[in-house]
Amino acid sequence: MTLYYRPIAQTDPARPDGALTLAGTWAWFTHVEELARGRAPRVIPADAVPSDALARLTAPRAPIAGLTLDQPRIMGILNLTPDSFSDGGRFNNPEAAMAQVTRMLDEGAHILDLGGESTRPGAAEVPVDEEIARTAPVIEAIRAAGIATPISIDTRKAAVARAALAAGAELINDVSAFAFDPAMRDVAAETGAPVCLMHAQGLPETMQDNPDYADVLLDVYDSLETSVRAAEAAGIPHDRILVDPGIGFGKREGHNLALIGRISLFHALGCPVLLGVSRKATIGRIGNIPDAHARGAASAAIGLWALGQGVQMLRVHDTEVHRQMIALWRAAEKGQA
Template sequence: MEKLYYRPVARTDSARPDTALTLAGGWCWFDEVEILRRDGEPEIIPAAHLPEEVMERLCNPRTPVAGITLDAPRIMGILNVTPDSFSDGGRFDVEDAAIERAVALRKMGADILDIGGESTRPGATEVEEDEEIARTAPVIAALRDADFDAPISIDTRKSLVADQALEAGAAMLNDVSAMEFDPAMVEVAQVSGAPICLMHAQGLPETMQDDPRYTDVLLDVYDYLEDRIALAEDYGIAREAIIADPGIGFGKTAQHNLALIRGLSLFHGLGCPVLLGVSRKRFIGAVGGAEEADSRAPGTLAVTLAGLDQGIQIHRVHDVAEIAQGIRLWDAIKRGFEE
């Protein structure tokens, strides 16, 4: 049987018809859906004609992530405690500097802090588990000892690193390999009950940008994430504890990335919150004419706003202050502002 994919045509306009449905319990609504097929032309149908199961997945409010509600856009601030990350490597790989940066990101508007001890930029090589733990766990523990008041996510592909981070006080897992790199990550997520972000990536960081190819990048990425979510559920991980990330920049060309961004609302059909990680990515520099990674905040904001217009709940960024300001203005335009 032909598989159909349902992409809600997300809107935020105040002129909302009575027949419109709320998208994922958030700020967007939709009254039309684009049906996509691998073989055949897309078609638009009224949202009221959706199959009941599809409608439920598109409309049900998302469960809070580590205590953070998702009825408004949320910012995940990036803290790389690495010497070689593509944008800020070596700036926060000393514990005191990392803690100072974490506190600053929180004050800037980060709702969640994502700490990573292994670069997964294109061409990066694997870091030994012990080294990755030594980079991340002490920082997490120190932040918890200092009563850091935002949930901390551990950005890792390795189960032992994840386990030690949770022991130190992390509340969320962020696995760019969607539990493929280390299958034992399934057990860590299942036993701990911590929410886990599953991301799509084609290949390993060492080679992922060599020559990425897809039959249909939007549908291929959707199918992959659907399969990984199903596997997680088979192992006892609740769908409510899963976040989906299409993996912008991970084994994808600029054209692949742009196609995914245009179709982001499709991923609400997975029935999970969606995380968008575009911050300072290479394609932003290529399209926007910004060669240096730390000069790509305007382009990052532009893509973030495109995500907001499609109901994307979590935005993983380096430039927290700039993105938070942009989101506040976007929100004021959409929903009003009181002095």
Template sequence: MTDYHRPLVQIGPARPESALTLAGGWGWFTHVEVLARGQAPRIITADAVPSTAREALTKPRPAIAGLTFDRPRVMGILNATPDSFSDGGRHADPQVAVAAGAAMRAAGVDMLDIGGESTRPGAETVPEEEEIARVRPVIEGLRAAGEGAISIDTRKAAVAEAAVAAGADLVNDVAGLTFDPALAPFCAAQGLPVCVMHAQGDPATMQRGPRYEDVLLDVYDYLAERIAALEAQGIPRANIIADPGIGFGKTLEHNLALLARLSLFHSLGVPILLGASRKRFIGTIGGGAAGEDRAPGSIAVALAALNHGVQVLRVHDVAQTIQSILLYRSALAGK
């Protein structure tokens, strides 16, 4: 029977001397929830956690694409697509996309995530030549306009190669680098950091009755297996970010189960990225038929994730999220 260790993260000035710092970040913990399949959760003190598990939880995460993880980081979504679920068509013109990216940079975004293929539920695969034509001019324009980390959101090696040549620093793949067998070897050869995400099925089919034995542990095991596989292909753990894939082959109940125990994923020993911005479940719970009406709910979920020590928030509403994080941290620190 496998034990899974979830730190019960706390944030604030009243920190006991016995507390352990979580992943070199802003959170700390004195107790851990132990989970196991078919067993009731139990709570143990941090000093009772096995040494290997404790090291995975406490070891500071190395910088990726020039970004350290001692504070929350914001990844701004920039879709150069006509059909993305929330902002499709808004940035289809490269000049408009570059201007939008510049505005996000001015607001203080840490990384821009450029996508040329919609991954909304029901979306079909885009030919790689078309995807390249969408993203390459945007990345070139952003790189020419100034410094700043750039991620390419793609499942395809040819697209990643073109994006990196244009100036991208990281590959963010919703398929966990399983869609195109050439992608992981390319990233390994180039020394590129990657974000590996969990999804059940592909975008065209993923919301057709997704099922899990235990969604939290199933997603965790998938990510652990993918990280190990990528390490075997030459991508070091220090170059990997993990994303539990909110909304990708998951019902509302699945999403909430993951959000309630997000801190489990720190046991992977890599930074965690959360991409819940404007997702359908936010509108279902809080109202907001259109994506742009879900900003308050998206920010609420983002701040809840920071309570779990999540290091990267992938969001549409960059300026509002950054303002919220600044106030969140000041309120908790009392300064």
């Protein structure tokens, strides 16, 4: 029987002696939830966890793209597309893109995530040349402006990633975890770029037609573990890998909530965890917010929960809302500004 160990994360200022720091973050734990397929979960003390599993839960994560992960990080989304679900067409010209970059940086983004292909449910694939034409020039313009903030390229295609890295990007964010284009592994290994491996069931065109899981939490964990091992086998060091459970990618609302509620399980992979829920349909349905642009505060509410679970990076549209949320949360946690 395969056992899984989910740290029961806390951030309370009254931290007991012997509590363990979760992945080098602001969160700590004294107990874990031991999970297994076909059996009810049980809570056990942290010192009952096998030493190798405990080491993965507690080891501080290495910096990614120059960013330390001992504080919450904001990844600002820049969709250079005509058809993304919430902001398609708003930033797909150079002037608008640069204005949005400036705004997000002023509002506290630590890393920028640029994408030239929408992966919303039902989206069609974009040709490689077109995706490069949408992204590489903007990356070049950001660097030409003297902006040194790390840049992530949101793409499933090796050629697009290679062009973006050549233009000045540092991180590859692949929603297919290299399944769409296996050559992506070679690009990451050759360039030394860190990667974010996201879980998705199916392709954007059809992924919401009939998503199916035996146990969504453990199925997604197992899939990401397989992706991490494949990346390592291709020559990508473990300390250059982030993981993302892929909220909304081949998942219905119940699946999404099961993953968010126990997201601390993914620390057991020994990698930093990124969460992208910003403005997604699940938030709109739960909060009764039909307008995607009005979902910033609700997105930050989910982000606050995730930060309390030790999640190191939030991928967001509304950078200012999330900056405010993090600042107030940390002040409340410390009891001082």
